[in-house]
Amino acid sequence: MIDDPQNETAIEVKVPAGDHSADGSSTLRISIKGSLNVHTLSGAWVKTFDALRKSQSRNVVINGADLNYCDGAGLGLLAEVRREVAGRGGKMQIENLRSDLRSLVDISTLADPSAPQLTRPPRVDVFTETGNWTHLLIGETVATISLLGELCSAAGWALFHPRQFRLHETMAVLDQVGTKAVPVICLLGFLIGTILAFQTAPPLGRYGLVDMIPTMVCMSVVRELGPLLATLLLAGRTASAFAAELGTMKVTDEISALRSMGIDPVRYLVLPRVLAVMAAAPLLAIFSTFMGVIGGYSVMANYGFTFAHYVAQVRDAVTYKDLVGGEAKTVVFGLIVGGIGCLRGLRTGNGPGAVGNSATRAVVTSIVLIIVADGVFGVAYYYLKL
Amino acid sequence: MNAMLRPDEVDQTDSDAHLKVAGLADDAIIKVSDFSAAYGDTIVLHDITFQVNRSEILVIAGDSGSGKTTLLHHMIGLAIPAKGRILIDGDDLSTTPPGTVRDKIMRKFGVSFQSGALFGSMNVLENVSLQLKQFAHLNGTMADMIALTKLQMVGLADSAQRMPAELSGGMQKRVGIARAMALDPMIIFMDEPSAGLDPITSAEMDQLILTLNKLLKTTFVIVSHELTSIFKIAHRVLLLSTEKQTLIAEGEPNELRSHSNDAWVRAFFSGDIPSSKAVSPKGTSSTIGGHDLMPANGNTHH
Numbered sequence: 001m002i003d004d005p006q007n008e009t010a011i012e013v014k015v016p017a018g019d020h021s022a023d024g025s026s027t028l029r030i031s032i033k034g035s036l037n038v039h040t041l042s043g044a045w046v047k048t049f050d051a052l053r054k055s056q057s058r059n060v061v062i063n064g065a066d067l068n069y070c071d072g073a074g075l076g077l078l079a080e081v082r083r084e085v086a087g088r089g090g091k092m093q094i095e096n097l098r099s100d101l102r103s104l105v106d107i108s109t110l111a112d113p114s115a116p117q118l119t120r121p122p123r124v125d126v127f128t129e130t131g132n133w134t135h136l137l138i139g140e141t142v143a144t145i146s147l148l149g150e151l152c153s154a155a156g157w158a159l160f161h162p163r164q165f166r167l168h169e170t171m172a173v174l175d176q177v178g179t180k181a182v183p184v185i186c187l188l189g190f191l192i193g194t195i196l197a198f199q200t201a202p203p204l205g206r207y208g209l210v211d212m213i214p215t216m217v218c219m220s221v222v223r224e225l226g227p228l229l230a231t232l233l234l235a236g237r238t239a240s241a242f243a244a245e246l247g248t249m250k251v252t253d254e255i256s257a258l259r260s261m262g263i264d265p266v267r268y269l270v271l272p273r274v275l276a277v278m279a280a281a282p283l284l285a286i287f288s289t290f291m292g293v294i295g296g297y298s299v300m301a302n303y304g305f306t307f308a309h310y311v312a313q314v315r316d317a318v319t320y321k322d323l324v325g326g327e328a329k330t331v332v333f334g335l336i337v338g339g340i341g342c343l344r345g346l347r348t349g350n351g352p353g354a355v356g357n358s359a360t361r362a363v364v365t366s367i368v369l370i371i372v373a374d375g376v377f378g379v380a381y382y383y384l385k386l
Numbered sequence: 387m388n389a390m391l392r393p394d395e396v397d398q399t400d401s402d403a404h405l406k407v408a409g410l411a412d413d414a415i416i417k418v419s420d421f422s423a424a425y426g427d428t429i430v431l432h433d434i435t436f437q438v439n440r441s442e443i444l445v446i447a448g449d450s451g452s453g454k455t456t457l458l459h460h461m462i463g464l465a466i467p468a469k470g471r472i473l474i475d476g477d478d479l480s481t482t483p484p485g486t487v488r489d490k491i492m493r494k495f496g497v498s499f500q501s502g503a504l505f506g507s508m509n510v511l512e513n514v515s516l517q518l519k520q521f522a523h524l525n526g527t528m529a530d531m532i533a534l535t536k537l538q539m540v541g542l543a544d545s546a547q548r549m550p551a552e553l554s555g556g557m558q559k560r561v562g563i564a565r566a567m568a569l570d571p572m573i574i575f576m577d578e579p580s581a582g583l584d585p586i587t588s589a590e591m592d593q594l595i596l597t598l599n600k601l602l603k604t605t606f607v608i609v610s611h612e613l614t615s616i617f618k619i620a621h622r623v624l625l626l627s628t629e630k631q632t633l634i635a636e637g638e639p640n641e642l643r644s645h646s647n648d649a650w651v652r653a654f655f656s657g658d659i660p661s662s663k664a665v666s667p668k669g670t671s672s673t674i675g676g677h678d679l680m681p682a683n684g685n686t687h688h
Contacts, residue, residue: 037570038522038524038569038570041524041528042523042524042528045528071570071602072532072535072536072567072568072569072570073522073524073528073532073570075532075535076528076529076531076532076533076534076535077528077531079531079534079535080527080528080531083531100600100601101601103597103601104597104601104602107538107539107594107597108535108536108538108539109538110534110535110538110543111543115531115534117511117534117537117543117544117546117547118511118530118531118534118546119547120547121547349551350551350552353506353507353551354506354551
């Protein structure tokens with residue numbers, strides 16, 4: 001039985017004078033007295049390792065006859081002494097330890113005294129890192145193309161099995177990603193229109209080109225900023241939500257459960273979400289564009305523009321081709337947002353951190369791909385004279 | 387009962403002496419009195435009174451949904467009782483505001499959660515050494531070596547540098563147990579420590595609990611319904627009932643299995659629930675579903 005350590009608040013480490021060896025041939029004997037616990041550990045640690053440093057002895061014997069208490073902290077000290085001694089090529093022995101303390105030491109004794117488990121794995125060099133990233137990139141590209149194929153297949157299946165298609169789920173997602181995003185998209189659209197007009201008015205005014213401001217604002221908003229703003233908002237708001245939702249389902253084995261029941265997660269989960277976002281994106285873009293144009297007027301009214309005059313300018317500047325061109329690409333942007341969000345969710349790794357990583361990567365990848373796709377659309381429209 | 391005081395008990399300062407509540411039995415380290423728990427307006431446990439003695443291994447058992455984990459969460463201060471008090475070493479967590487005093491109380495116990503609850507961004511060694519580095523004012527080497535010896539105790543020293551996501555569920559649970567032991571707390575709470583472990587590992591966990599209890603006098607409060615484990619380690623068992631939403635039996639597991647007046651209690655501990663035809667559904671002394679209790683021979687609650 002362990003003695004009451006109530007009065008043993010300090011550890012005593014004794015090293016007999018004769019045991020200090022200069023040639024490493026003898027054995028260093030250390031006597032530990034008192035209780036080894038977290039409160040006394042620091043003092044004991046310093047005294048013990050001072051003794052070790054002064055000695056050249058390869059072997060150490062710890063006399064535990066007067067050790068009346070030892071908890072996890074003390075076991076740590078004994079393990080560290082054993083590691084130090086092993087590093088010198090020697091051995092540590094503990095003698096005169098009471099049987100109960102011996103049992104405690106035994107169950108915590110490391111198989112390898114040098115404790116290699118404390119050594120962190122070496123850092124991956126730059127070449128391996130590059131290789132890993134390349135492998136990852138190829139894997140992601142293949143997975144994206146694969147998901148696109150599965151989505152097309154699922155869409156074909158839905159066409160021929162309309163009653164099995166989850167229309168109710170699609171409408172619920174549409175409500176979540178579309179309807180509930182209308183207020184914020186209207187606000188952003190209005191502010192963008194206002195800021196554009198506000199920033200361009202002074203320089204153009206200096207050259208007497210105030211009449212050009214509605215044209216500039218509306219062309220920018222209708223062709224680019226309105227659709228882009230709407231889908232970027234979707235990327236931030238929806239892609240992350242899809243990745244987190246499906247990622248959590250993956251971590252909790254819900255996706256595996258679906259597969260085990262013979263239900264295709266792409267048909268059941270991904271298709272409704274992607275279709276909902278593809279439908280929501282152009283609708284949100286209309287709101288964003290309209291409010292951007294209104295925002296532009298809120299500035300132009302201060303420059304003496306009547307609403308009729310402003311509208312006339314807008315109608316002269318913007319054609320239906322501009323409007324349709326701007327809206328059309330948002331369908332593709334919606335596919336990117338929905339597809340990437342779901343893909344990242346389905347490819348979520350293990351552990352709670354994996355869901356967060358998936359959500360972050362979904363947003364970043366969606367935004368990058370939207371901008372890239374927007375550039376492609378820009379070039380294509382230019383050559384198609386749209 | 388062994389009267390050994392641990393260093394952290396000896397180190398009790400005057401500043402938190404006011405938190406000591408008179409009336410705690412000499413050997414009681416946890417005292418739960420007239421406790422009720424509720425989710426919103428729904429009472430899920432009511433009128434529970436018991437105590438846990440120092441150096442005792444107490445198992446909280448019961449059928450699924452009986453409130454075992456709810457009781458545990460209240461004992462470790464994660465939820466506030468709807469009624470009653472829970473004293474940990476004389477301190478009432480539910481009335482102690484967040485701050486240094488509460489932190490000090492919290493460090494008197496370690497908790498091993500059912501899922502392991504490891505921090506996914508840290509490797510196994512960092513998970514176990516976290517509290518040592520935060521609270522014990524030990525340098526990195528000391529804390530790491532202590533953490534490694536704890537991992538050795540649960541047989542996972544070789545996984546020290548692995549991430550939690552790379553471990554199986556059972557391994558994560560064992561790391562969680564090592565983390566709960568990190569500061570050598572007075573009390574270790576465990577939620578289903580054996581669930582999900584293979585029989586050999588489960589037996590090793592039981593042995594570890596017995597060893598720590600014997601050598602370090604650690605008090606264990608364990609939620610479990612693994613009968614093998616209960617009979618091997620429990621000094622005493624509390625049995626909760628879904629039907630009654632309260633504590634229905636308390637005592638040594640063998641005593642409850644053999645001599646309880648409640649057929650359901652006997653059936654629970656024999657692991658052999660008789661058919662509903664063999665025992666009337668409700669309202670009699672032999673009831674299983676209703677857990678009606680006969681005048682007890684000291685081990686059933688009224």
